[in-house]
Amino acid sequence: MNIQHVILGFLTEKPMSGYDIKQMMENSVAYFFDASYGAIYPALKRMEKEAFIEKEVVQQEGKPNKNLYVITNRGKEEFLSYMESPLNPTLIRSDLLIRIFFGRYTSKENITSWLKKEEQKAKNQLEHLNQINEKYPNMDSFKKMTLLYGIDSAQFTLKWIENELAKLRKGDE
Amino acid sequence: MNIQHVILGFLTEKPMSGYDIKQMMENSVAYFFDASYGAIYPALKRMEKEAFIEKEVVQQEGKPNKNLYVITNRGKEEFLSYMESPLNPTLIRSDLLIRIFFGRYTSKENITSWLKKEEQKAKNQLEHLNQINEKYPNMDSFKKMTLLYGIDSAQFTLKWIENELAKLRKGDE
DNA sequence: CGGACCATGTAAGTCGTTACATGATTGC
DNA sequence: GCAATCATGTAACGACTTACATGGTCCG
Numbered sequence: 001m002n003i004q005h006v007i008l009g010f011l012t013e014k015p016m017s018g019y020d021i022k023q024m025m026e027n028s029v030a031y032f033f034d035a036s037y038g039a040i041y042p043a044l045k046r047m048e049k050e051a052f053i054e055k056e057v058v059q060q061e062g063k064p065n066k067n068l069y070v071i072t073n074r075g076k077e078e079f080l081s082y083m084e085s086p087l088n089p090t091l092i093r094s095d096l097l098i099r100i101f102f103g104r105y106t107s108k109e110n111i112t113s114w115l116k117k118e119e120q121k122a123k124n125q126l127e128h129l130n131q132i133n134e135k136y137p138n139m140d141s142f143k144k145m146t147l148l149y150g151i152d153s154a155q156f157t158l159k160w161i162e163n164e165l166a167k168l169r170k171g172d173e
Numbered sequence: 174m175n176i177q178h179v180i181l182g183f184l185t186e187k188p189m190s191g192y193d194i195k196q197m198m199e200n201s202v203a204y205f206f207d208a209s210y211g212a213i214y215p216a217l218k219r220m221e222k223e224a225f226i227e228k229e230v231v232q233q234e235g236k237p238n239k240n241l242y243v244i245t246n247r248g249k250e251e252f253l254s255y256m257e258s259p260l261n262p263t264l265i266r267s268d269l270l271i272r273i274f275f276g277r278y279t280s281k282e283n284i285t286s287w288l289k290k291e292e293q294k295a296k297n298q299l300e301h302l303n304q305i306n307e308k309y310p311n312m313d314s315f316k317k318m319t320l321l322y323g324i325d326s327a328q329f330t331l332k333w334i335e336n337e338l339a340k341l342r343k344g345d346e
Numbered sequence: 347c348g349g350a351c352c353a354t355g356t357a358a359g360t361c362g363t364t365a366c367a368t369g370a371t372t373g374c
Numbered sequence: 375g376c377a378a379t380c381a382t383g384t385a386a387c388g389a390c391t392t393a394c395a396t397g398g399t400c401c402g
Binding site: 175176208209211212215235236237 | 388389390391392393397398399400
């Protein structure tokens with residue numbers, strides 16, 4: 001899986017611009033797949049060359065022009081073929097856990113502050129996902145499935161952090 | 174954070190070879206930080222040039238020679254400075270969740286098989302971490318903290334998968 | 347005798363990030 | 375007037391992964 005497949009997935013649902021795609025990702029898959037504009041725009045160009053998608057320039061009032069991309073039949077085939085290809089393993093890279101792993105080489109204050117930062121992030125994440133859940137009640141069952149995973153895992157993370165923070169405070173007594 | 178910092182962390186604890194480092198990672202941080210030999214060996218060379226580490230060739234009987242790397246004071250400083258630097262966000266890239274997100278474009282059989290594969294992985298992971306936990310009772314509290322996180326999160330994943338598999342089976346009735 | 351483990355390394359290619367560059371409009 | 379939002383794009387660089395290359399020992 002790479003960014004091309006994810007973009008093709010979104011364009012299968014409806015035509016979008018690079019900007020739209022980025023917004024869409026932020027509101028849906030960002031917590032398990034993230035991409036920057038520097039990755040999205042070149043990918044769209046590549047895919048246009050390969051005839052997976054077609055560009056349509058849309059004039060807008062009071063806003064810059066927009067490059068709307070429409071998926072072609074070739075693009076749909078490519079996407080469906082990805083959906084049949086072997087599953088790739090999940091990639092995780094956590095600076096927080098690496099630092100805790102080597103925690104004896106730093107101060108308790110540092111560890112506490114890292115945990116608190118992560119706690120805040122998890123809280124924001126949870127709030128964000130709950131809002132999405134309320135705002136779009138007609139999501140299909142698969143999108144709902146990943147959304148609920150996001151909510152549950154944010155809650156799991158939150159509980160873990162709170163528990164560890166409590167342990168660290170106990171160690172101070 | 175990059176591979177250099179993680180290697181310096183391990184070498185702070187004791188001298189090791191590239192091969193040792195890879196084994197060590199597999200038994201400790203692999204579920205939140207992974208690295209291939211193709212990343213480890215070049216990193217060791219770079220760090221030797223930068224005088225963060227020093228090489229010591231060790232003759233072995235019945236085994237190939239080993240390049241044991243020892244951390245220098247400069248290397249220790251570099252590592253400690255990393256431990257004081259701003260925390261980087263966690264990176265997650267899940268092919269499974271992307272495919273479920275776009276699940277309406279594939280078959281239930283596919284989704285079920287992906288979930289079962291992931292279930293098996295989580296079970297193996299859980300068993301592996303439990304073995305590590307029993308095998309090394311004298312881990313410092315920080316290493317134990319990350320290990321228990323690994324165990325808890327594997328259990329969380331497992332429960333989620335089992336729940337989703339049950340839902341999919343219900344949908345068949 | 348074959349597979350697993352021990353052990354090191356390189357080269358080509360992939361895939362991405364960050365920073366830079368530009369510029370209009372809307373709302374406070 | 376300033377920040378945020380809308381909108382697109384490139385260039386330099388970083389940081390890997392995969393595949394290739396090599397070869398010895400141990401165990402069943």
